[in-house]
Amino acid sequence: MATFDSTTLTGAPRVTVRLPPFWAEQPAIWFAQAEAQFPLANIGDEQTKFYYTISQPDQRYAARVAPPVHIPYATLRAVAVGRLTPSKERRIYQIITVEEMGDRKPWQFLGHLRTLAPDMPEYIMRPIWASRLPPQIREYSLAKMSARTFPDRPVPATREATPSTFVHSDLKKCTHVFLRRVTTSRALELTYSGPYQVLSRKDKSMQILVRGRLATVSTDRVKPAYLLNETGRGTTTKTFNPAADETPTAVPHAVPPQHVQRTTRSGRHVHFADCFNS
Known part of the structure; x- marks a missing residue:
């Protein structure tokens, strides 16, 4: 990663510009990353941006762009993106013949193929993707993708937190x-x-x-x-x-218990509890 101190260009102390390594496969993304550094360093001059970016590509890509020194930064960006970005036919050819799964996961590899050819239909993309998968994970990945994309039936809603009540x-x-x-x-x-x-x-x-x-x-x-x-x-x-x-039932009124008075042998009058009155 190249590091530049913009103090020597204008004489004012600024934030150091740190440009990422040049990405020839995606030049538009690389220019977007580079342009994110320029406002931090307070750089707005087209000629200064040109000097920073032209020093990043190596000899192969610099020769393909071949920019004149007097052109502004915007022209350099348009020429570099137009000449280094692979054409649609080249990206499709790369998907069919060159691209391999490598150390990617199946879903990462599928996303990479979609990035190379976003306009390619799914019925063409998926067989190419499946043919590059190892045999031991091919069936599992295809079954998992089919379950995600085309479910057999909707999953019924459940209320696991509500316990069922037993009714006799x-x-x-x-x-x-x-x-x-x-x-x-x-x-x-x-x-x-x-x-x-x-x-x-x-x-x-x-x-x-x-x-x-x-x-x-x-x-x-x-x-x-x-x-x-x-x-x-x-x-x-x-x-x-x-x-x-359905007709209301009349509730019988409770009859208050009648206390029975008894006389003992000694002549005393007593009241016994209801359980002893028979």
């Missing part, structure tokens, strides 16, 4: 359910309470009778209750009739 199938026809507690349970406390009678149900909720009150709960909080029938053999499952549940 017997909830559609059971008459009583157990209700899961939502509060923090204490030691030896049951997780479910009930059973409670089912009054009506919908797709995601149901109405149950909890201690004489109507409560609407979600179906993921309940599980079916299996009750013994009157004969004591097996369980009874009453089929739920949705049509009958």
